[in-house]
Amino acid sequence: MSTLEIKDLQVSVDTEDGPKQILKGVTLTIKDGETHAIMGPNGSGKSTLAYSIAGHPKYTVTGGTVTLDGEDVLAMSVDERARAGLFLAMQYPVEVPGVSVSNFLRTAKTALDGEAPKLRTWVKDVNAALKNLDLDPTFGTRSVNEGFSGGEKKRHEIAQLELLNPKVAILDETDSGLDIDALKVVSEGVNRFRAQEGKGVLLITHYTRILRYIQPDHVHVFVAGRVAESGGPALAEELEANGYERFLTATV
Amino acid sequence: MTVTDVTRESVSSALEQGQGHLVVSHLNPPPSYDLDDHPVPTGREEIWRFTPLKRLRGILDGEASDAHLTWETTLPAGVTLREVGADEAVALGELAPNDRPSALAAANAGGAMLLDVPADAVVAEPVVLHLHGESVDDLVWGRLIIRVGTHADVTVVLNHTGSARYSAITTVVVGDGARANVLTLQDWDDDAVHLGRDAIRVGRDASVKHTSISFGGDVVRMHANVEYAGPGGEAELLGLYFADEGQHLEHRLFADHNAPKTKSHVLYKGALQGQGAHTVWIGNVLIRKVAEGIETYEENRNLVLTDGCQADSVPNLEIETGEIEGAGHASATARFDDEQLFYLRSRGVSEKEAQRLVVHGFFNDLIRKVGIPSIEDRLLETVETELAKNVLKELA
Structure with a gap:
């Protein structure tokens, strides 16, 4: 069981002209086993929501609460949040030169479990996860994200999702920049993850395309730092047909 | 983080500033055995301005000394190590000293050690020379020549441990078509002072790798110089250093492109931690008029782990011809990303x-x-x- 509860979340970033508020009171609850899609135009604050929940130091929370199964997420350090069961698949995964993918994955798994994984099963699990995402077995020897193509970076994020198996996954524009084949591979990975009991997914996207492969339970339209409207999958269909126009004019 | 890159465009603009007549690098004093050509530095000289002279414990005074490091090695078949006279050292093609400590080492060492790898010898295992000093009270002058014969292939490791005040001049003469991999490891105790000058002459179509690793010692100042006996030579100069509290680790590179179609590739990486940890990296490259079609790239990266450290990093490029394949450098000093x-x-x-x-x-x-x-x-x-x-x- 896992519930991510975001209440009236307000977040600002430092700019040259002083702090600028990006999130203006976001309220959202992802219950046990639910998949929520957050859709919005560029600059609406979708990524800020993802990174604030993960605890990126660039963002300052000025109000509101985030809890995971009742635990205060905002009081936790970045790594404590991950160990509590949160996972962020990033839009722009970071290069870590000289650190191999397999070393990185093993270190992360060890940190999450509090003990090193059993070598034999772990190697098998890693190879299976890479294969599932259509990544070559030699991928494990490459430096983390260094020289990866855009598609490889995203598939690597989802391979991590499957191996690290958090309670709640936040996917920040995982679909952007993917061709249709890669999008299918990545979506299948996410679907395998959420087919498990009680896993929550917060899927952040600009396009409706990925929702054909990952059916959300709820869709939220995100405009100007808050949820402008919530609904079922039908809301995504409306956005597909009409775009964000209606919501943008409503907020002006 | 600051990153500088020089591309061919800036190469040609440097040329337009009329440096084309330069024969001798102004950053690198001409080599000479004559001590009068290497006066006691004041600390203001370009080549001494980063070095804490007082902590050199009198090495620059150049007193005679009989003290030695103990040498231990197991030589593979065919490879020999023997003492030669000073005249023979010069005749073997030793590269003359380019600063006072190396000139003093040549003058005071009383002959040189010659590590001789015959032509065509392919030596599978690394030749490891363990050089150990007993005490920083010992002033030791060292002089070594590594001769790698034509088409030979060898790896040589110089492993420095213990303590001493050690000044050494080392020359690596690499024959045509040979491959040499030379690594010098400074794993000294905390109080050691080591001034080392390694210079390499790369034969025609030969390829050389030189790695300098500095972990221990109070002051370590190492030169790695490379020049070419003919076209087609390649040199890869690598370095790794880790400076702790109070340590001064200095690495000075000089790639002298004195022959066409030669290559030099330099990569040095360092980390610093603790109050007063100081590292210096000077990367000099000279592309002479004759050196058409050469390729050079030098890079230094420093990772500053704590407050109170200083990393100096200076890449220099002197160019007398623009008819080259490529020349560039990058230098970056940063904290954790x-x-x-x-x-x-x-x-x-x-x-x-x-x-x-x-x-x-x-x-x-x-x-x-x-x-x-x-x-x-x-x-x-x-x-x-x-x-x-x-x-x-x-x-x-």
Whole structure:
């Protein structure tokens, strides 16, 4: 069981002209086993929501609460949040030169479990996860994200999702920049993850395309730092047909 | 982080400033055995301005001394090590001293050691010379020539341990078509002072790798110079240093492109931790008029792990011809990258463990280029030990 509860979340970033508020009171609850899609135009604050929940130091929370199964997420350090069961698949995964993918994955798994994984099963699990995402077995020897193509970076994020198996996954524009084949591979990975009991997914996207492969339970339209409207999958269909126009004019 | 890159465009603009007549590098005094050509420095000279002269413990005074380091080695069949006279050293093609400590070493060492690798010899295992000093009270002058015969292939490791005040002049003469991999490891005790000048002459179509690794010692100042006996030579100059509290580790590179179609590739990486840790990297490249079609790239990266450290990094390029394949350099000194740490921590890895991974990766990138497996493993271990002093302290 896992519930991510975001209440009236307000977040600002430092700019040259002083702090600028990006999130203006976001309220959202992802219950046990639910998949929520957050859709919005560029600059609406979708990524800020993802990174604030993960605890990126660039963002300052000025109000509101985030809890995971009742635990205060905002009081936790970045790594404590991950160990509590949160996972962020990033839009722009970071290069870590000289650190191999397999070393990185093993270190992360060890940190999450509090003990090193059993070598034999772990190697098998890693190879299976890479294969599932259509990544070559030699991928494990490459430096983390260094020289990866855009598609490889995203598939690597989802391979991590499957191996690290958090309670709640936040996917920040995982679909952007993917061709249709890669999008299918990545979506299948996410679907395998959420087919498990009680896993929550917060899927952040600009396009409706990925929702054909990952059916959300709820869709939220995100405009100007808050949820402008919530609904079922039908809301995504409306956005597909009409775009964000209606919501943008409503907020002006 | 500051990153500088020189591209061909700036190469041609440098040329337009009329430096085309230069014959001798103004950054590198002409080599000479004559001590009068290398007066006692004041500290204001270009080649001495970063070095803490007072901490050299009188080496520059040049007193005679009989003290030696103990040498231990196992020589593979065919490879010999013997003493030669000063005249023979010069006749063997020793590269003349380019600063006072190396001139003093040549003058005071009383002959030289010659490590001789005959032509066509392919030596599978590294030739390891263990050089050990007993005490910093000992003033030791060293003079070594490594001769690698035509088409030979050899790896030589100089492993420095213990303590001494040690000034050494080393020449590597690499025959045509040969391959040489030379690594010098400064793993001294805390009080040692080591002034070393390594100079390499790369034969026609020969390829050389030289790696300088500095962990221990109070003051370590190493030159790695390379020049070419003919066209087609390639040199890869690598370095790794880890400066702790109060340590001064200085590495000075000079790639003298004096022949056409030659290559030099320099990569030095360092980390600093603790109050007063000081590193210096000077990367000089001279592209002479004759050196058409050459390729050079030099890069220095420093990772500053704590407050109170200083990393000086100066790449210099002197160019007398623009008819080259490429010339560039990059220098960057930075603290931990917040984005890297965030990425690792977002996967559950603690802050300290994330820092350890980043430093490990930073050096691993270089260590895997060294090309001597037994040393590579040891270097990774030493890096971990160094990290344990600061970064990992709270993890224990």
